[in-house]
Amino acid sequence: MTPPAAGQVRVLLVEDDLRVARVNRDLLERDPEVHVVGSAATCAQGDALAQALHPDLILLDVHLPDGSGLGLLRHWRTQGRTTDVALITAADDEASVRLALAHGAFDYLIKPFTGARLAELIARHRARRLPGSAGAARLDQGRLDRLLGLNQAAPGPLPRGIDPHTLDRVAQALGTSPRAVTAEEVGELVGLSRVTAWRYLEHLVRSGQAVLDHQYGQAGRPVKLYRAAVEQGNGD
Structure with missing residues (x-):
């Protein structure tokens, strides 16, 4: 199966309230790279669609x-399915939350929730994804920390004009590039103008998530090249 492009997220909804499912679909697909590939109203339908569609992310209700x-969720984990699953539910008791986390849910949204919180869930899912085939990939500590959500920047307001979802897409494009790239190249990958891509890349440099290099030896001003910052291991 071909890995999804950086930033693209294929979502399966498992929600028995059709009105809620429709609202959630509309919220999700405000992001042009998020696609709801299926919607199920029961456990049986959700299990069948998960097997047939191989989504990147499953948004799952508790009461079905x-x-x-x-x-x-427990069934999927015992079957070896490691797809990212997040609970979106009215079940607000501590026991349900603890069970969900114990069975490997990476996030839990209590209804009603905001569109911003749902967008944050998608951003967290993107940040957890690793380039390449999950079965073949070998992890260094930096990539493992990213998968575990341990090396994300402390929460705080972004500068004016920096959208968190666009920032995540730029960071993903940079992190999956095998070489240093220009703002123009990143813009083409993500669908942004060169100037907009440059603004996001400069923010990543200031926050320590990217490194800026200069390519000299050509006529005119040196070319700015950007690459993802890489944590250095301790050699053990």
Whole structure:
């Protein structure tokens, strides 16, 4: 199966309230690179679609007509399915939250939630993804920390004009590039103008997530090249 392009997210919704499912789909697809590839109203339908569609992310309700979403999540984990799963539910008791996390849910949204919180969930999912085939990839500590969500910058307001979802897409494009790239090249990858891509790249440099190099030896001003910052191991 071909790995998804950087930034693209294929989502499966498992939600028995059709009105809520439609609202969630509309919120998700405000991001042009998020695609709801299927919607299920029961545990049985959700299991079948998960097997057939191989989504990148599953958004799962707890209270379903034929069982519990927590039971479905446990079933997927015992079957070896490692797809990112987040709970979106009215179940606000501590026991449900603890069970969801114990069975490997990476996020938990309590209804009602805001569109911004849902967008944050998608950004967290993107940040957890690793380039290449998950089965073949070998991890250094920096990549593992990223998968675990341990090396994300401390939360705080972004500068004016910096959209968190666009920033995540730029960071993903930079992190998956095998070489240093220009702002123009990043803009082409992400669908931004050169100037806009440059602004986001400069923010990544200031926040320590990217490194700026200069290529000299050509006529005119030196070319600015950007590459993802890489943590150095301790050699053990």
